[in-house]
Amino acid sequence: MNTRRALAFIFCTVALDVLALGVMIPVLPTIVLGFMGGDTAGAAEMFGVFATVWALMQFLCSPLLGALSDRYGRRPVILISCLGLGLDYVFMALAPSLALLLVGRVISGITSATIGTSFAYIADVTRPVERAKAFGLVGTAFGLGFVAGPAIGGLLGGVDPRLPFWVSAVACLANAAFGWFVLPESLPPEKRMPFSWKRANPVGSLRLLASHRQLLGLAVVDFLGSFAHQVLPSVFVLYAGHRYGWGETTVGLTLAFVGICTAAVQGLLVGPIVGRLGSRLALVAGLLAGALGMSIYGLAPTGPWFWAGVPVMAFWGLAGPALQDMMSRRVGPSEQGQLQGANSASRSIAGLASPGVFAALFALSLDRLPGAAFLLAGLLLVAAAAVAWIATARTRPAAPVP
Incomplete structure (x- = not known):
């Protein structure tokens, strides 16, 4: 197997998935508002429904796709998901009603669950000593997609609100065709597991995380980190506008700065740092850096102080690859597929619960401590670091669970 070529395709797949989701951020609310006849309050409520439905599909379908990849291999699941996502963007570009647009978001939530299978593919084709670096490169793909997606969506949406959907469709379909020719199968038949609905449903998949004490502790770390991360999409725009008076341009540039710094850490520094410190210390250091960055965000009295926290926060990017490696x-x-499906299901639970918590805390503390939501996220990351340190104490190189 040409591992480098396969990893290049996985990198492109994740980058395009995140890019395709990002280009819709500036235009989907506008389309929903058009279907609602200009009713801004109603459009906001409906957009919340869209986000919840998408996260719910991730929760339900990530374990299913993971179990299918354990049974039939990673290649067909990844390629079918890429194809389905591309066709879904065509469907949403043509959707003549709000109901059909919602159906498109349901399909998007299902097909976007392929990211977990991509992580399983990486675990198949890399040696343990190289795995954290490979996961870091995929994190770079997330950062690049996060930076470029909303910018491209805003530019294309200025021409036609439906144009970003067509561009996303072309990108995903082209990636599926490219993968058909270059992506080899990573899971040989003798290592596959029979399909079982007990493992393919969200509750059943989560049982795998409880099968090993250290694995359960790391799963708790992943959940706490995912919960804390939701503070950015939940309150950042409102917080920045209220405290610093930032408009759309400054917010967009700040998010681009965040994405660039995170991509730099995950693409350039994860391999050397994990190689020197080991995954355990890199995980704890990354979580503590994230906690410090959140504290700077929550206490920064001016915009430049907030920007000073961005490079610090970027070192939180060490935690994800180290955690995935462990x-x-x-x-x-x-x-591996079931593991990634369970992780995706756990993150989906965090994604469903956390926005309401952070938004409510922001509203309650607006006058006295507007950065309270970021401080709570920092406390969650400190707790995650403590759990990680305790759960992985006195460990030898772990053997796979039978």
């Missing part, structure tokens, strides 16, 4: 070592080859 978790992937604690399951066998035939369970």
Whole structure:
């Protein structure tokens, strides 16, 4: 197998998935508002429904796709998901009603669950000593998609609000065609696991995380980190506008700065730092850096102080690849898909619960401590670091769970 070529395709797949989601951020609310006849309050409520439905589909379908990849291999699941996502963007570009646009978001939530399978593919084709670096490169793809997606969506949406959907469709369909020719299968037949609905449903998949004490502790770390991360999409725009008077341009440039710094850390520094410190110390250091960055965000009295926290926060990017590396070592080859599906389901729960918590705290503390939501996120990351340190104490190189 040409591992480098396969990883290049996985990098492109994740980048295009995130890019395709990002280009819709500036235009989807406008389209929803048009269907609602200009009713801004109603459009805001409906947009919340869209976000909840998308996260719910991720929760339900990530374990299913993970289990299917353990049974039939990673290649067909990834390629079918890329194809389905591309066709779904065509469907949404043509959707003549709000109901059909919502159906498109349901399909998008299902097909976008392929990211977990991509992580399982990386675990299949990389040696344990190289795995954290490979996961870091995929994190770079997230950062690049996060930076470029909304910018491209805003430019294309200025021409036609439906144009970003067509561009996303072309990108995803082209990636599926490219993968058909270059992506080899990573999971040999002798390492595959029979399909079981007990493992393919969200509750059943989460049982895998409880099968090993250290794995359960790392799963708690992943959940707390995912919960804390939701503070940015939940309150950042409102917080920046209220405290610093930032408009759309400054907010967009700040988010681009965040994405660039995160991509730089994950693409350039994860491999050397994990190689020197080990995954355990890199995980704890990344979580504590994230906690410090959140504290700077929450206490920064001016915009430049907030920007000073961005490079600090970027080192939180060490935690994800190190965590994925440690978790992937604690399951066998035939369970990598189930593991990633369970992780995606856990993150979806965090994504469903956290926005309401952070938004409510922001509203309650607006006059006295407007950055309270970021301080809470920082406390969650400190707790995650403590759990990680305790859960991985006195460990030898872990053997896969039978």
